[in-house]
Amino acid sequence: MSTAHTQQFLRHVMVVGGTLGDWDDLGVKRWDQRVSELGAVAANAGATYLTLRAFEPGSRPSDSTGWERHVDGCHVIIDPNGDGRARFAQAMAAIPREEPINEATVSEMLYAPADYEPDLIVVLGEPTRLPPSLVWELAYGELVFRPMAWDELTKDHLVEAIADFAQRERRFGGLDDSDESVG
Numbered sequence: 001m002s003t004a005h006t007q008q009f010l011r012h013v014m015v016v017g018g019t020l021g022d023w024d025d026l027g028v029k030r031w032d033q034r035v036s037e038l039g040a041v042a043a044n045a046g047a048t049y050l051t052l053r054a055f056e057p058g059s060r061p062s063d064s065t066g067w068e069r070h071v072d073g074c075h076v077i078i079d080p081n082g083d084g085r086a087r088f089a090q091a092m093a094a095i096p097r098e099e100p101i102n103e104a105t106v107s108e109m110l111y112a113p114a115d116y117e118p119d120l121i122v123v124l125g126e127p128t129r130l131p132p133s134l135v136w137e138l139a140y141g142e143l144v145f146r147p148m149a150w151d152e153l154t155k156d157h158l159v160e161a162i163a164d165f166a167q168r169e170r171r172f173g174g175l176d177d178s179d180e181s182v183g
Contacts, residue, residue: 019058
């Protein structure tokens with residue numbers, strides 16, 4: 001499947017990896033380079049949003065804060081919140097009282113400033129462990145695991161993950177009609 005075909009489906013890419021201590025170790029210069037390179041790859045694949053999120057908080061104290069940057073038409077969101085339960089509680093508290101609490105309003109608060117949920121979630125680490133930073137995001141996002149540490153991630157790894165994603169047939173939780181084991 002070509003990248004052009006993927007563009008109509010790949011709107012939001014999320015990369016999840018490292019602890020907040022790992023993020024601090026990266027340093028400002030490497031962060032700038034990483035955001036520029038990964039944002040350009042996501043933009044080239046047609047994504048409007050790229051979210052970088054910590055896998056988990058970790059044990060070291062951190063001063064990491066969220067920030068954003070636009071790269072080649074892609075809105076890159078740096079989200080250091082490694083605790084998905086805390087993020088979910090914050091999202092629920094942020095819903096205005098006059099708004100109904102439903103999937104749409106919760107999603108809006110969880111993904112902001114992104115307008116939609118991630119299509120592709122690249123998880124750095126072993127495929128036997130899901131990140132505690134993801135609670136809501138796992139429902140419909142396609143997972144691609146890369147067994148590597150946060151500081152090893154390069155733009156080529158993201159290109160490979162997007163190519164993997166492009167080969168998939170998304171069913172958004174539905175079953176394949178040809179699956180004979182269902183029924």
